[in-house]
Amino acid sequence: MNRPMPRSINEYLEQLREALRGQDPALIQDALYDAEDHLRAEFAENPGIPAEELLARIAGSYGDPDEVAEIYRDKEIVVNQALRPPLPPAPRSALARFFGVAADPRAWAAMFYMLLALPTGIFYFTWTVTGLSLSLGLGILIFGLPLALLFLASTRVLSLVEGRIVEVMLGERMPRRPQYAQRDQPLLERVKGMFTDPRTWSTMFYMVLMLPLGIIYFTVLITVLSLGLGLALNPLIYPFTGLGLINFDDQVYMAPLWLQPFQVLFGIALLFGLMHLARGVGRLQGAIAKQLLVQAG
Incomplete structure (x- = not known):
């Protein structure tokens, strides 16, 4: 052209x-x-x-x-x-597709992201709420505006950090450079642009949103992982530890012997189902990050 x-x-x-x-x-x-x-x-x-x-x-x-x-x-x-990680051979049957998720690096990375989402979500939420509160509370003072600008700049840095985490772990393409600044504009115009840029506020919304999402991701991961491992390994560890499927008030409850193989199979199915869930969470989280953190093209 x-x-x-x-x-x-x-x-x-x-x-x-x-x-x-x-x-x-x-x-x-x-x-x-x-x-x-x-x-x-x-x-x-x-x-x-x-x-x-x-x-x-x-x-x-x-x-x-x-x-x-x-x-x-x-x-x-x-x-x-x-x-892009190498794709495993396409499984032919539904059963092979279900268990073949174990060969997908993205599923393992998404599980680790779900684990990491809670501490990062707490940090993002605390940083955003504290910075926003201080910026609004001290806005009437002479150093209120510089503090607000410093806080907004820090959220952009955090969005780049989160973008690198999302791209590496979840495979969603994220920016590797900050947003360009149009540095020939007057300083007041650039300051105004920081406050009126929708991405400034969508980034802060993402940081706040990461706390409830991190709690959900972490809770689901730990709960299903613990349940799956408990069901799958319980018949094996009971003879050595005396720990049953349910331990309450010095009472140990075990599934009947004939039911224990089904218990183990159900536990294994839960673990593989968790990997499928984690892969779906990774795609969802990548889409949320792309929508809220990236400057529209």
Whole structure:
């Protein structure tokens, strides 16, 4: 597509955004940040050259918006192929598909994410509520605004950290760069933009939401894992420990001998069912993170 030569950094970025339309929003955010960083560095090193002339030079070395967009699309395909875990052979029967989840690395990673979600959720919730409360409470003081800006900047950093966790564990593509800043705007406009940007508030909502989600994920994981292991291993550990299926008031209760094989099978089925559940939770959590933490493309 033939586009007019951009006459400013913002024009270049808008053309790049347009050239990447339809791509993953996380990819667009990364490309815009990298391009702005490179363009600002070139302008800082060549202050005496007119903007249009310098942008024409940059287009010849760094690439015009369409060329840069094509490079990012190609690189994204290569990176995704390199990072995607190898797929196990497709099982033929329903039973093989059910037990084949044990060979899926994403299921194991999603279970670990469910375990990790509680401590991270507590931290995100505490940080967000405390920072928001202090920012609102001290807003009338002279240092209230700088404190609020520092808090908003910290939430963006935390969103990048959470994005890396989500991408590594759950496989959802998340930004690897912060949102580009349009640094040629006046300071007050940029401050206003931080407060009016919907992603600022959706990020804080995500941080608060992670506490109830973390409690649910952790509780479900520990409860089903404990129940499944208890049912599957109880007949094996009872002769050595004296612990029954139910232990109450010095009384030990065990399933009848004929029922214990079914008990073990049910416990094993629960454990594999938990892995399927964890994989579904991973997809759901990845979609929530993409919706709330990523700048719309």
